[in-house]
Amino acid sequence: MRKYPLIVILLLILVELFAFDIYFPDGKLLPINKEQLQQEKMVTFNTLRDKDGAQKEENWQGIALIPWLNSLTNIPWHNLKIESKDSYSLTFHRLELNENNAFIAMMQDGEELSEYNMRLIFTNYRENAWMRNIKCLRLLDYIPVPKPRQIFFWDQSFAKNGIDFSSGYVPIGNLMPKCFFQDSGDIVFVDEQFRKLCLNYPRELGSVFLHIDEKGNYTLAPDKSSHLKISSQTDLSQLIYVQCGQVAYIKENYVQEIRQMAKVLNWDWESDSLHLIKASKEEIKAGDKPKEINADCWLEF
Numbered sequence: 001m002r003k004y005p006l007i008v009i010l011l012l013i014l015v016e017l018f019a020f021d022i023y024f025p026d027g028k029l030l031p032i033n034k035e036q037l038q039q040e041k042m043v044t045f046n047t048l049r050d051k052d053g054a055q056k057e058e059n060w061q062g063i064a065l066i067p068w069l070n071s072l073t074n075i076p077w078h079n080l081k082i083e084s085k086d087s088y089s090l091t092f093h094r095l096e097l098n099e100n101n102a103f104i105a106m107m108q109d110g111e112e113l114s115e116y117n118m119r120l121i122f123t124n125y126r127e128n129a130w131m132r133n134i135k136c137l138r139l140l141d142y143i144p145v146p147k148p149r150q151i152f153f154w155d156q157s158f159a160k161n162g163i164d165f166s167s168g169y170v171p172i173g174n175l176m177p178k179c180f181f182q183d184s185g186d187i188v189f190v191d192e193q194f195r196k197l198c199l200n201y202p203r204e205l206g207s208v209f210l211h212i213d214e215k216g217n218y219t220l221a222p223d224k225s226s227h228l229k230i231s232s233q234t235d236l237s238q239l240i241y242v243q244c245g246q247v248a249y250i251k252e253n254y255v256q257e258i259r260q261m262a263k264v265l266n267w268d269w270e271s272d273s274l275h276l277i278k279a280s281k282e283e284i285k286a287g288d289k290p291k292e293i294n295a296d297c298w299l300e301f
Contacts, residue, residue, distance in 0.1 A: 019115060020134040025075050025141035034115055037106060040068060045103055047123060060121065061107040064099040069139065077139035078198060082120060085135045093204050095197075095235065096227045097122070124227050142198060144266035145188055148248035150277075151299040155216070157249060160295040169209040169221060172201050180244040189220065190241040192254075194264045197236055201244075204228060210239075218251075255289050255299075275300045 019037055022030045040063045048057050069080075081091045092102075101124045106113060113119070119132035161178045163170055176182055187205065190196050199205050207226035211219050218239040222228040230236055240251040241261060254261070262269050276282045276290050278297040284290055290297070 019118065021136040022069075022072065023136060023138045024073050025077050025139055030072065034118070037063060037104065037118075042106065043103070045121075045123065047121060059109050060103065060105045061110075062103040062105040062121070065102040065104055065120065066094075066097050067099050068104075069137070073139070075139075076141075078142045079140040081138040081140055082131050083135045083138070084131055085133045088131065090129060090131060091140075092122070093199060093228075095199070095229060096124075096204060098229055101227070142196060145186065145198070145243070147262065147265070147267040147269050147301060148243050149246040149300065151248045151250050153255075153293050153295075153298070154218075154249045154251045156293070156295040157298070165212045168213070169211050172205040172208050172210060175210065176201055176244070179249065180247050182245055185244045188241075188243045188265065189236055189239055190261065190264060191236045192238045192240050194257075194260060195236060196264055199228075250299075252289070252293055255293075256287055258286055258299075269301060271301065 019032045019034045022032060024030070042061045043064055044059065044061050046057055046059055048055055050056075077094060079091055079093055080097065081089060083089045101122060103121050103123070105119050105121050108117075116133050118134065119130055120134065122129050158165070158179065163175065163178060172187070176184070180187075184201055186198050186200050188196060188198050199208075204227075207223040208228060209221045209223065211221040213219070219232070220228075220230050220236060220239070222230060240254045242249050243265075250258075250261075258274070261267075271286065273283050273285050276284050276297060277300055278292075282290075
């Protein structure tokens with residue numbers, strides 16, 4: 001009879017030590033327990049939140065989430081999905097998070113938190129974007145979007161659609177109705193190194209501009225109020241392709257790289273040609289640049 005209480009105690013200890021699981025883009029699973037987390041480097045951070053009708057400042061100790069996650073894998077990931085044991089979930093793009101705004105809180109005001117009360121705190125967001133009773137973290141890979149129905153030529157089509165780059169900056173919100181004919185949606189960007197990113201407007205791109213420099217190169221430029229931090233070394237540099245839904249735009253000098261673009265973006269497309277639509281439809285070989293490009297022509301598959 002004495003064995004049962006002992007078993008119960010052991011189970012409670014195991015539950016207390018278990019923290020959460022991490023799922024990586026390649027499908028691998030890594031269970032994390034509280035003891036492992038306690039061995040990581042701790043940092044101190046403060047939060048200010050409304051509580052009982054007044055603003056309360058709280059002091060926390062915990063782990064900087066993003067450097068820790070990156071130390072566990074060298075596989076690129078696009079989004080972080082967090083799930084709680086009571087079926088609540090949150091998703092963040094990796095560029096919204098950094099070592100200064102995302103933490104696993106282990107202690108509050110000098111007192112150790114239980115496994116249940118350990119929480120993920122995102123200091124750039126309100127308290128409803130925090131989460132405790134964590135079940136798992138999922139590092140999500142880029143999710144391919146279908147190839148577009150139409151690909152327009154970047155510079156001339158932007159001008160025809162009334163996009164004014166005289167200041168050097170255009171809000172992404174201006175591009176949505178004029179160039180993509182949508183109010184919101186996921187936008188895929190590809191740069192000259194064929195690196196890709198998928199970001200949502202308005203969630204992640206609401207305070208981001210498309211910038212053109214004096215050489216005619218396009219880059220993404222977040223406003224100071226934006227949570228996004230985009231590095232030209234590790235994320236995106238000069239843009240050559242942008243797509244939202246069925247509409248895309250490509251820099252003219254990269255039309256010949258359409259096969260590489262299809263490979264990078266995981267398109268279901270194996271044809272050796274596509275169509276150049278002008279006053280009439282004309283077939284061109286994939287890899288060839290059209291002899292004449294203007295604001296009144298585009299590509300179709």
